[in-house]
Amino acid sequence: MQAFEISSPAQNRPSALSLPDAASTALRTGVVDRPRHGIQIRRIQAHDLQWLPALADLLIDSVHQSHSSDFLAPLSRYAALEYWHGVYAKLGAGHALWMACEGGAHGPLHGAVQLKLAAHAHHRGEVQRLMVHSREQGRGIGSQLMAALESTAASWGRHLLVLDAPTDSASASVFRHLGWRPSSEAPGFSSLINDARRDAAMLYKRLRRQS
Numbered sequence: 394m395q396a397f398e399i400s401s402p403a404q405n406r407p408s409a410l411s412l413p414d415a416a417s418t419a420l421r422t423g424v425v426d427r428p429r430h431g432i433q434i435r436r437i438q439a440h441d442l443q444w445l446p447a448l449a450d451l452l453i454d455s456v457h458q459s460h461s462s463d464f465l466a467p468l469s470r471y472a473a474l475e476y477w478h479g480v481y482a483k484l485g486a487g488h489a490l491w492m493a494c495e496g497g498a499h500g501p502l503h504g505a506v507q508l509k510l511a512a513h514a515h516h517r518g519e520v521q522r523l524m525v526h527s528r529e530q531g532r533g534i535g536s537q538l539m540a541a542l543e544s545t546a547a548s549w550g551r552h553l554l555v556l557d558a559p560t561d562s563a564s565a566s567v568f569r570h571l572g573w574r575p576s577s578e579a580p581g582f583s584s585l586i587n588d589a590r591r592d593a594a595m596l597y598k599r600l601r602r603q604s
């Protein structure tokens with residue numbers, strides 16, 4: 394059964410800092426394969442346009458489920474595709490995108506995360522839009538996406554990562570569980586419906602330098 398394919402994310406999560414083989418494979422191929430779990434983490438390149446429709450579906454699901462992003466529900470398919478076209482246009486030296494798909498390179502896409510590399514601070518990067526489809530949450534996919542991102546970031550010399558998450562949200566708890574530490578809080582950071590705002594926690598994580 395699907396629910397048991399990733400049996401113990403804590404045990405089996407690819408540790409960014411303790412799996413140099415996985416890291417070097419990821420660097421070489423852009424793929425971190427977890428065949429035991431049926432989930433593959435893959436870095437998407439600017440020419441991988443075939444993933445655009447699934448990424449649009451993922452964003453729409455995320456906006457409609459969590460209401461925690463800068464998008465307001467309902468999010469149209471046009472707006473979702475427009476967002477991802479913008480992301481693809483940035484992919485390259487300063488921006489990276491990973492996705493999680495089931496059962497290999499052509500399986501359904503369940504999650505994604507982005508890393509923006511600070512242009513003038515070569516030790517730093519910002520994690521953006523970690524999203525796991527609402528049907529697939531709790532299977533260790535978010536952990537694996539973050540592990541792949543952190544592994545690659547460390548190998549690129551980006552030892553300080555930052556991100557924001559809604560204060561007192563499940564996602565902030567997940568990040569703290571994954572070793573992220575709060576640095577500050579930004580009042581009224583995110584827009585909600587009816588012009589309401591939501592505070593956000595700023596979190597950071599220091600990655601161990603790879604030799």
Ligand SMILES: CC(C)(COP(=O)(O)OP(=O)(O)OC[C@H]1O[C@@H](n2cnc3c(N)ncnc32)[C@H](O)[C@@H]1OP(=O)(O)O)[C@@H](O)C(=O)NCCC(=O)NCCS
Pocket residue numbers: 401402403406455459461522523524525526529530531532533534535536537556557558559563564566567570571
């Ligand atoms: C936050 C989110 C990305 C997590 O993805 P996920 O695939 O469900 O997470 P995982 O199953 O990998 O769980 C991650 C870890 O957090 C733990 N965890 C889960 N819920 C938790 C909670 N409420 N508090 C603390 N830890 C929690 C899990 O046990 C797991 O730890 P482990 O790997 O040591 O077992 C996902 O829920 C999501 O997409 N939410 C909506 C969008 C969102 O809020 N994104 C973040 C915006 S920055």
